[in-house]
Amino acid sequence: MSEHFIELNEMFQRTKDGIHNFMNILTPRIENAKDDHERLYYHHIYEEEEQRLDRLNALIPKIEYFLEHNVPKTAENTDFIRLLQDISLEKFGLHNFLEHLDLSLFSFKDTEYAEQLHQMRNITDNDYQSIKGILNDLNQQFDGAASAAGSIPTDEKENVHDNLKIEKYTNTKAEPHSHQPSQPVKENKTLKRLTVGSLKEN
Amino acid sequence: MSEHFIELNEMFQRTKDGIHNFMNILTPRIENAKDDHERLYYHHIYEEEEQRLDRLNALIPKIEYFLEHNVPKTAENTDFIRLLQDISLEKFGLHNFLEHLDLSLFSFKDTEYAEQLHQMRNITDNDYQSIKGILNDLNQQFDGAASAAGSIPTDEKENVHDNLKIEKYTNTKAEPHSHQPSQPVKENKTLKRLTVGSLKEN
Numbered sequence: 001m002s003e004h005f006i007e008l009n010e011m012f013q014r015t016k017d018g019i020h021n022f023m024n025i026l027t028p029r030i031e032n033a034k035d036d037h038e039r040l041y042y043h044h045i046y047e048e049e050e051q052r053l054d055r056l057n058a059l060i061p062k063i064e065y066f067l068e069h070n071v072p073k074t075a076e077n078t079d080f081i082r083l084l085q086d087i088s089l090e091k092f093g094l095h096n097f098l099e100h101l102d103l104s105l106f107s108f109k110d111t112e113y114a115e116q117l118h119q120m121r122n123i124t125d126n127d128y129q130s131i132k133g134i135l136n137d138l139n140q141q142f143d144g145a146a147s148a149a150g151s152i153p154t155d156e157k158e159n160v161h162d163n164l165k166i167e168k169y170t171n172t173k174a175e176p177h178s179h180q181p182s183q184p185v186k187e188n189k190t191l192k193r194l195t196v197g198s199l200k201e202n
Numbered sequence: 203m204s205e206h207f208i209e210l211n212e213m214f215q216r217t218k219d220g221i222h223n224f225m226n227i228l229t230p231r232i233e234n235a236k237d238d239h240e241r242l243y244y245h246h247i248y249e250e251e252e253q254r255l256d257r258l259n260a261l262i263p264k265i266e267y268f269l270e271h272n273v274p275k276t277a278e279n280t281d282f283i284r285l286l287q288d289i290s291l292e293k294f295g296l297h298n299f300l301e302h303l304d305l306s307l308f309s310f311k312d313t314e315y316a317e318q319l320h321q322m323r324n325i326t327d328n329d330y331q332s333i334k335g336i337l338n339d340l341n342q343q344f345d346g347a348a349s350a351a352g353s354i355p356t357d358e359k360e361n362v363h364d365n366l367k368i369e370k371y372t373n374t375k376a377e378p379h380s381h382q383p384s385q386p387v388k389e390n391k392t393l394k395r396l397t398v399g400s401l402k403e404n
Binding site: 027030031036037039040041043044046047048050051052054055057058059078079082092096099100102103106148149150152153154155163164165166 | 229232233238239241242243245246248249250252253254256257259260261280281284294298301302304305308350351352354355356357365366367368
């Protein structure tokens with residue numbers, strides 16, 4: 001499991017660089033917007049990525065702590081399970097970044113930034129496939145506990161009609177990250193215990 | 203404090219209705235988009251609000267549990283503090299919804315949905331001011347613990363230059379929600395203890 005956390009740590013550091021680069025690209029668009037609509041549009045994407053940066057800046061030290069200390073890696077350790085759930089939210093965050101980059105590739109396609117955005121897009125796509133594989137492993141290992149509400153994009157939901165999805169995001173498969181065969185998580189006992197049930201009366 | 207949780211519960215139920223209405227308005231735009239760029243744009247906003255809906259569907263039962271049971275409301279109860287932090291993330295979520303609605307008011311301004319979007323925008327703006335006041339109170343009461351990473355929008359950050367902000371979001375004040383004078387939170391001891399420090403070695 002340490003390999004997963006080393007890989008996640010590297011991935012989150014990499015996407016932090018991506019956020020900083022992306023914010024730098026968006027800044028002149030916000031500052032030089034031709035009208036209020038355009039200004040709000042670029043500001044809005046900037047703000048969402050800055051929020052993701054804030055979340056990652058809080059999450060990365062927790063992963064590093066986990067790597068450096070002998071933390072119990074069990075479903076009974078609620079702090080550990082919450083760390084897994086925070087990671088699963090950053091899975092959604094990477095998918096969302098991919099869509100921000102793809103949206104930007106439309107409006108920056110004839111600019112000097114197109115190539116850089118394209119590279120960031122491909123790195124993010126690879127990282128997204130990797131984190132999906134890692135979370136599949138962790139969910140198998142911890143009875144579905146590493147799956148927070150809000151971690152699955154519309155594009156991958158089974159109960160959403162295809163006409164609301166974007167095809168290029170739906171037909172990707174997670175890379176294998178373990179030797180065990182990938183099994184869908186049917187029940188989520190640990191997650192349920194950690195949400196409402198964990199607010200115990202004392 | 204129960205009054206705050208009753209108000210938050212009502213607010214989150216109200217914004218859930220808002221999300222459903224908004225998703226219904228966006229659906230035909232996704233289905234009938236004139237090109238891939240437009241389709242991705244509306245899909246992307248739809249997906250972000252659907253994710254917010256997933257988060258709220260997980261959060262509301264926790265608030266209801268808190269209202270119905272005698273849960274210890276102390277800084278030592280990590281489940282309670284995490285609940286406050288989850289609520290603070292939904293403060294950002296409401297700000298983000300406000301920007302989604304304001305963006306949509308540009309592209310839907312000559313449609314039958316303009317009035318409905320405008321009403322939703324004003325309701326969301328009011329709710330955002332209310333949740334800011336509630337979180338100010340809770341942060342005073344719990345030493346800044348009700349303040350998760352990613353809860354403060356770019357528009358309200360002190361270390362961000364004004365040219366990256368949207369003025370109409372920066373000059374709003376939180377409504378008072380307690381009899382105590384509003385004090386800035388200078389230190390965040392409880393939050394720190396709950397992040398890295400809470401992954402204790404056993």
